[in-house]
Amino acid sequence: MSAFLEITDLNVSYGHTQVLFDINLAAQQGDFVAIAGPSGCGKTTLLRTILGLERAQRGTIRLGRSILTMHGIHLVPEKRNIGWVPQDAALFPMLTVAENIAFSLAKTPRGVKKQAQSGRVDELLELINLTLLRNRMPSELSGGQAQRVALARALAAQPQLVLMDEPFAGLDPVLRSDLRAEVKAILKASSTTALLVTHDQTEALSIADTVALLNQGRIEQVGSPSVVYNTPASKWVAQFLGEANHLVGTRRGDEVETILGTTQFTWSGEPSEQETLDVLIRPESLRITDSGDWKVTAIEYCGHDALLTLQRGVDRLDVRVAPQEIRSRGDEVGVALAGPVLAYPTT
Numbered sequence: 333m334s335a336f337l338e339i340t341d342l343n344v345s346y347g348h349t350q351v352l353f354d355i356n357l358a359a360q361q362g363d364f365v366a367i368a369g370p371s372g373c374g375k376t377t378l379l380r381t382i383l384g385l386e387r388a389q390r391g392t393i394r395l396g397r398s399i400l401t402m403h404g405i406h407l408v409p410e411k412r413n414i415g416w417v418p419q420d421a422a423l424f425p426m427l428t429v430a431e432n433i434a435f436s437l438a439k440t441p442r443g444v445k446k447q448a449q450s451g452r453v454d455e456l457l458e459l460i461n462l463t464l465l466r467n468r469m470p471s472e473l474s475g476g477q478a479q480r481v482a483l484a485r486a487l488a489a490q491p492q493l494v495l496m497d498e499p500f501a502g503l504d505p506v507l508r509s510d511l512r513a514e515v516k517a518i519l520k521a522s523s524t525t526a527l528l529v530t531h532d533q534t535e536a537l538s539i540a541d542t543v544a545l546l547n548q549g550r551i552e553q554v555g556s557p558s559v560v561y562n563t564p565a566s567k568w569v570a571q572f573l574g575e576a577n578h579l580v581g582t583r584r585g586d587e588v589e590t591i592l593g594t595t596q597f598t599w600s601g602e603p604s605e606q607e608t609l610d611v612l613i614r615p616e617s618l619r620i621t622d623s624g625d626w627k628v629t630a631i632e633y634c635g636h637d638a639l640l641t642l643q644r645g646v647d648r649l650d651v652r653v654a655p656q657e658i659r660s661r662g663d664e665v666g667v668a669l670a671g672p673v674l675a676y677p678t679t
């Protein structure tokens with residue numbers, strides 16, 4: 333089955349500076365894709381190119397049956413049928429909530445009749461659960477409410493694709509997490525294909541069906557949240573996606589020897605013949621035992637669990653434990669494996 337959104341070999345430059353290199357990305361209809369990467373890696377440029385605000389030097393973007401970008405073709409943004417949710421909601425300050433949502437309906441090329449417009453606005457207000465605030469001005473909304481209105485405005489003209497640029501940045505953590513779940517439910521309810529960019533790995537892993545990891549303008553890996561987290565294709569992906577213990581390993585046949593002994597391992601990325609390997613073990617893939625010569629040197633309490641830092645001479649390990657297993661600083665403990673050991677060729 334060919335993908336609904338298909339980006340092929342996309343290259344984008346600002347002047348002589350190339351920012352995106354050979355981007356390949358596909359999404360099926362109704363998919364929620366997160367593009368995650370650090371600041372400056374090219375996330376916004378990718379969204380702006382899909383939206384038609386930047387021109388590609390090379391490559392193709394196809395959405396449904398429409399070619400948006402191809403050698404010699406650059407469909408103007410108004411004809412792309414793409415909704416846009418910017419970071420700061422950017423609602424029109426002089427229009428009410430309902431008028432903001434209706435704005436893009438009035439702009440549709442086919443023209444939507446007044447009565448149908450108001451029906452669509454009612455439907456969207458219900459979808460974002462803000463029917464009672466329809467006559468409020470943007471200045472009278474909380475950050476989360478404003479973002480929901482921005483999403484409704486983006487959905488109003490029934491776009492084929494919605495692009496969201498860090499839509500939850502600037503919101504407090506609890507609201508962020510609630511709104512993420514709500515936005516995902518709204519998009520799924522309307523079967524809308526969506527691309528979200530974020531520099532927050534937790535956000536990418538929790539909200540998306542598919543995560544694409546962008547590093548310095550190149551996609552390092554695309555996969556489901558569990559695939560990219562549990563089998564990162566590179567050390568960079570592993571580090572970007574969460575806490576990890578990085579150990580030096582030596583090949584012993586099919587196994588690898590580290591400070592934790594000789595164990596089986598899984599290749600992450602391409603297998604290699606190298607004898608010395610980078611070994612990665614997530615803190616939740618270790619557990620503490622009663623007897624051993626590792627000393628607890630720091631405790632980061634997170635409520636639902638805690639991250640213990642253990643030291644033995646120059647060696648250091650982070651271990652995630654359940655609240656009932658938290659030890660005291662200075663306690664001596666042992667360490668055992670409780671999850672996968674990943675290995676990469678050293679670079």
Ligand SMILES: Nc1ncnc2c1ncn2[C@@H]1O[C@H](COP(=O)(O)OP(=O)(O)OP(=O)(O)O)[C@@H](O)[C@H]1O
Binds near residue numbers: 351370373375376531
């Ligand atoms: N209009 C522009 N002209 C020249 N260079 C630009 C322009 N816009 C962005 N850049 C550069 O392109 C690179 C990618 O920028 P982009 O905004 O796409 O990154 P980003 O991943 O979205 O970053 P952030 O998370 O900080 O928003 C950066 O080095 C940036 O300085």
